[in-house]
Amino acid sequence: VRTLADIGERAAIRHIENILTKGKHDTGIGDDCAAIDLGKVYLLVTTDMMTRQTHIPPQMTPYQVGWFLVAINLSDLAAKGGAPLGLVLSLGLPRKTAEDFLLDLMKGADACATSFGTTIVGGDTKEDSELTLCGTAFGRVKKDEFMPRLGATPGDIVAVTGSLGKAGAGYFALKQNIERNLTRGLFEPVPRLKEGRILARQHCVTSSMDISDGLSSSLYQLQEVNHVGFEIDKRAIPLARGLTKVSKKNQEMDPYRVALHFGGDYELLVTMPAASFEKAQKAVQRTGTPLSNIGRVTRKKDILLMDGVQKTLLENKGYEHFKKHFFP
Amino acid sequence: VRTLADIGERAAIRHIENILTKGKHDTGIGDDCAAIDLGKVYLLVTTDMMTRQTHIPPQMTPYQVGWFLVAINLSDLAAKGGAPLGLVLSLGLPRKTAEDFLLDLMKGADACATSFGTTIVGGDTKEDSELTLCGTAFGRVKKDEFMPRLGATPGDIVAVTGSLGKAGAGYFALKQNIERNLTRGLFEPVPRLKEGRILARQHCVTSSMDISDGLSSSLYQLQEVNHVGFEIDKRAIPLARGLTKVSKKNQEMDPYRVALHFGGDYELLVTMPAASFEKAQKAVQRTGTPLSNIGRVTRKKDILLMDGVQKTLLENKGYEHFKKHFFP
Numbered sequence: 206v207r208t209l210a211d212i213g214e215r216a217a218i219r220h221i222e223n224i225l226t227k228g229k230h231d232t233g234i235g236d237d238c239a240a241i242d243l244g245k246v247y248l249l250v251t252t253d254m255m256t257r258q259t260h261i262p263p264q265m266t267p268y269q270v271g272w273f274l275v276a277i278n279l280s281d282l283a284a285k286g287g288a289p290l291g292l293v294l295s296l297g298l299p300r301k302t303a304e305d306f307l308l309d310l311m312k313g314a315d316a317c318a319t320s321f322g323t324t325i326v327g328g329d330t331k332e333d334s335e336l337t338l339c340g341t342a343f344g345r346v347k348k349d350e351f352m353p354r355l356g357a358t359p360g361d362i363v364a365v366t367g368s369l370g371k372a373g374a375g376y377f378a379l380k381q382n383i384e385r386n387l388t389r390g391l392f393e394p395v396p397r398l399k400e401g402r403i404l405a406r407q408h409c410v411t412s413s414m415d416i417s418d419g420l421s422s423s424l425y426q427l428q429e430v431n432h433v434g435f436e437i438d439k440r441a442i443p444l445a446r447g448l449t450k451v452s453k454k455n456q457e458m459d460p461y462r463v464a465l466h467f468g469g470d471y472e473l474l475v476t477m478p479a480a481s482f483e484k485a486q487k488a489v490q491r492t493g494t495p496l497s498n499i500g501r502v503t504r505k506k507d508i509l510l511m512d513g514v515q516k517t518l519l520e521n522k523g524y525e526h527f528k529k530h531f532f533p
Numbered sequence: 534v535r536t537l538a539d540i541g542e543r544a545a546i547r548h549i550e551n552i553l554t555k556g557k558h559d560t561g562i563g564d565d566c567a568a569i570d571l572g573k574v575y576l577l578v579t580t581d582m583m584t585r586q587t588h589i590p591p592q593m594t595p596y597q598v599g600w601f602l603v604a605i606n607l608s609d610l611a612a613k614g615g616a617p618l619g620l621v622l623s624l625g626l627p628r629k630t631a632e633d634f635l636l637d638l639m640k641g642a643d644a645c646a647t648s649f650g651t652t653i654v655g656g657d658t659k660e661d662s663e664l665t666l667c668g669t670a671f672g673r674v675k676k677d678e679f680m681p682r683l684g685a686t687p688g689d690i691v692a693v694t695g696s697l698g699k700a701g702a703g704y705f706a707l708k709q710n711i712e713r714n715l716t717r718g719l720f721e722p723v724p725r726l727k728e729g730r731i732l733a734r735q736h737c738v739t740s741s742m743d744i745s746d747g748l749s750s751s752l753y754q755l756q757e758v759n760h761v762g763f764e765i766d767k768r769a770i771p772l773a774r775g776l777t778k779v780s781k782k783n784q785e786m787d788p789y790r791v792a793l794h795f796g797g798d799y800e801l802l803v804t805m806p807a808a809s810f811e812k813a814q815k816a817v818q819r820t821g822t823p824l825s826n827i828g829r830v831t832r833k834k835d836i837l838l839m840d841g842v843q844k845t846l847l848e849n850k851g852y853e854h855f856k857k858h859f860f861p
Contacts, residue, residue, distance in 0.1 A: 209635065210628040214658060217635060221656075224639045228619060228652040239654035241618050243673075248576070252669060254623040254659040290569050291556060295582040295667045297625075300538040307537065307545060311552045324556040326567035328549075329667075330542060331582040339623045339657075339667035341580060345571075 235430070236354050237281040237414055238344075247351050249344045251281035257336040264379055267306045269392040270338070271313030277417065278342035279321055279396035280471040284415040286352040286405025287344035289323035289398065294340050297333030314340075321398050350405035352413035352475070357431040359504040361411050361476040364496050366400045366489065369420060370448030370460060372469025377451050377458065387447040394471040400496075401473060403488050409481035419468035424508050425521045427474070437500035437519065439512040445470075465510075466522050476502050563758070564682050565609040565742055566672075575679050577672045579609035585664040592707055595634045597720040598666070599641030605745065606670035607649055607724035608799040612743040614680040614733025615672035617651035617726065622668050625661030642668075649726050678733035680741035680803070685759040687832040689739050689804040692824050694728045694817065697748060698776030698788060700797025705779050705786065715775040722799040728824075729801060731816050737809035747796035752836050753849045755802070765828035765847065767840040773798075793838075794850050804830055 209217055228241070240247040253274070255261060261270055275292060282289050294314060298307065311325075318325050323342075375391025378384040397415075404410050412431060416423040420442070424435050442464050452460040477485060482498055489496040500511070508519040537545055556569070568575040581602070583589060589598055603620060610617050622642060626635065639653075646653050651670075703719025706712040725743075732738050740759060744751040748770075752763050770792050780788040805813060810826055817824040828839070836847040 207632040209630045221639050225643050225653050226647045250621055252621040252623045252657050254657045256659055256661045259660050293578055293580040295580045297665050302537045304535040311549050315553050319554045325553050329580050329582045332587050333584045334663040337625050337665040341669040
């Protein structure tokens with residue numbers, strides 16, 4: 206009998222996509238959120254599951270587990286330009302779970318939701334042999350403000366919010382037992398809801414996704430959907446301050462490699478016509494979050510990393526790669 | 534350290550309710566669905582988690598597991614008068630899960646969704662040590678058609694859709710290895726979406742819920758919310774044909790006890806003014822589904838079972854009770 210271990214997650218998801226009946230007016234599986242046509246607006250829905258085994262390292266506090274579960278779902282809404290309407294959480298809990306663990310987890314989840322102007326409106330609890338958490342967020346966006354994955358056009362510029370490598374810095378800080386405060390970048394991601402709404406209102410974004418899987422992996426995903434390539438200016442990548450700190454204490458670490466491949470940074474990756482960038486950048490930066498032009502969309506389907514005059518093919522290794530080491 | 538096994542699920546949920554910040558215009562946790570104010574309509578959201586250990590007996594086919602996951606979520610929408618907009622499913626899957634198991638599960642889920650005019654619009658898959666399935670359904674209902682749990686008024690009549698004991702009949706058929714076709718009543722419940730919409734459009738329902746936990750347990754839940762009592766006419770309870778069949782082969786089985794307490798029947802329990810019943814009944818029965826008047830809402834807070842001139846206090850044992858035996 207063929208098992209999931211034999212075929213892998215991607216093949217399993219492709220099979221599922223082939224089985225499922227498609228809704229008439231809805232965007233399909235494969236974007237950050239499902240978008241359901243409600244007339245003038247799309248209802249956005251996204252769901253993420255976390256298990257103790259694969260996603261919850263022991264160093265994470267229960268409060269952080271709850272924060273994380275809510276944040277990763279809100280980040281998917283942010284990438285589509287959505288405003289959140291609420292979340293439901295389903296918790297599979299072992300009988301031996303400490304009461305305080307559950308309460309702290311819910312405090313973290315509530316704190317993240319309310320920090321971004323929304324609430325947890327319901328849920329379910331069930332006994333499970335392993336801690337398994339399922340969050341579902343829903344939101345809405347006007348149809349003409351929806352930012353899909355499909356739409357990147359040769360000539361567009363590529364931009365990211367914030368800085369990259371916060372999660373990677375947190376991971377290496379933890380591993381090397383230095384700069385413990387940096388683990389917040391790893392365990393308490395900040396969904397870019399405000400920035401997403403601002404970008405959506407600019408009506409200039411041609412494609413958008415969050416880069417939780419890593420910048421390189423995200424670029425390869427956009428490449429596949431849009432049949433385009435990218436030229437990324439290595440030196441334009443905004444490195445997180447914590448990453449610079451950690452890499453100074455670790456001569457073998459290339460901070461750009463971490464920023465490109467590590468993943469876990471819940472920033473937005475967008476494309477837009479070059480002429481729109483300056484205005485969009487000003488609008489986003491009013492929130493205190495940078496928006497950096499890091500490259501261009503190309504007709505040629507390669508993804509190139511430009512370092513001065515040097516051009517190299519960008520490796521495609523994202524979160525999936527690191528996960529093996531990080532979450533044993 | 535106090536664990537969840539020490540405090541129990543109900544206490545855990547109460548604690549969670551106290552922690553969570555409430556949305557301004559939303560109905561709280563405790564109803565079948567969360568209802569989010571979108572102006573003229575409520576967005577309804579409900580989530581249910583199933584685990585191998587507690588909810589998926591080995592006799593259930595993978596197709597039935599998928600059907601069940603979708604059906605129980607759609608039933609919650611039905612109980613509020615909602616029309617479904619879609620579902621997302623998150624699947625926690627052991628590595629050794631057979632590919633065919635996953636595909637059959639998704640076929641069953643898709644078949645249930647499309648049977649009721651909706652689709653599965655997205656989801657997530659993660660590795661998990663035990664099969665853990667999380668479904669979230671969302672729908673909408675005009676505000677003046679929303680059927681809440683709160684509103685039952687002394688003098689109202691109590692009605693149920695369909696017949697009771699289908700799931701119980703399936704369970705005993707399985708256990709005694711007779712009438713195997715009856716297990717469909719247990720493993721392939723039919724959400725009463727059409728009937729829920731018809732009742733909602735009558736604008737007469739004062740309170741509504743699905744009776745998945747069993748009729749007795751559901752009545753006790755309505756009692757607690759509404760501070761009322763009930764008089765239920767035992768002989769008016771519509772027994773499922775399969776239940777009558779099974780009980781004929783089992784002299785010790787009281788079919789009324791099964792219909793009252795077993796649970797697993799995804800029928801709707803509603804209250805409405807007596808004057809509205811006849812018209813509502815006619816409207817519902819046009820779909821082929823009976824609507825039966827089984828009793829009255831009383832000011833006195835007892836729940837009485839009337840059997841001719843005999844009155845007894847109805848026992849409060851629902852699904853929770855049977856679960857222990859059924860899902861070891």
